[in-house]
Amino acid sequence: MLLMTVARQGLCLSRSQFGVLYRHAVPMGTTAKEEMNKFWAKNTQLNRPVSPHVSIYKWSIPMMMSISHRGTGVALSSGISAFALAALVLPESYPYYLDLIHSMTFGPQFLAFSKFALAFPVAYHTFNGIRHLAWDLGKGFKIPEVYRSGYIVIALTVLTSIGLAAM
């Protein structure tokens, strides 16, 4: 019975309570960045262990998509940096090396597969990036919406990658 009262009146009452709390608000003298640094400095100095989190929490689609967004981003960035480094270091021109790769190609499936392998992270990062921008506008935070937009991103990624690999 207590739980029901709590559930029913939780939202509106807590908000009014919060408004009253604000009357006694005092600005802090430190920035958020300083607070975070203090937290890490104190806890690493005390050699405190970090509670298990990613190793014990059940993985969900939004979690996997989020880390994949970061993963594809880091991978693509590394690829671009590697390409730029190669451009500075290697003596010959790009068409030369492209022909070199094609001379030792293992068949059309290899070419199609490598195009797919290149297109997939670009497509995923792009579509999920648009999903992120929608969140930044404040849209699509309800849990069913999060899952729905996630599935759409995955579907678009697969279709786009196949389409690009076929070109």
Added chain:
Amino acid sequence: MKRFISSHRSRAALVHPGDSSHLGLVVRIMAALVRIRSVCCRGVSPLLFRSCSLIRPLAVQKKDRDCPYLISAKIHATPSSYAGSGSKAASLHWTGERILSIVLLGLAPVAYFYPVPAVDYSLAAALTLHGHWGLGQVVTDYVHGDFKIKMANAGLFLLSTVTFAGLCYFNYHDVGICKAVALLWSK
């Protein structure tokens, strides 16, 4: 929980003597729950760097004459009335990141239909900066300690500089980014 409520009720009875009704009890329960919730919020959040953790309830022993069962909250506030360390740098950086993402999004179809040097260099700049800012967020999330942060960011800056230099070199002395992608896909 019941023990807590009864002691709470006796304390609150000093301030609201007439509040023995059911509604009064519910209000006091809610006040207690908000207090518990705000304490829990503070405990979990700093580990995840959420900004909602900036509200901190003080101990109830604090001299609060007018409302003994309500707690003061220290907050991070940077309104115009609070003269001092309020800087818009982080906020502007965030906005810049989003704008750059949209610019990069728009550059993709332009690169497909108009593979000209101007687009090549714009792509080089946008890709490098987007990657630089993105990796910067990764550093912020996983690297801790003043010296390590400084070293990681210095290394990142070096990497991004070399990347941009390499891409510009490629655009100038070789076929250029747009043509390179076209050639790669033509086979």
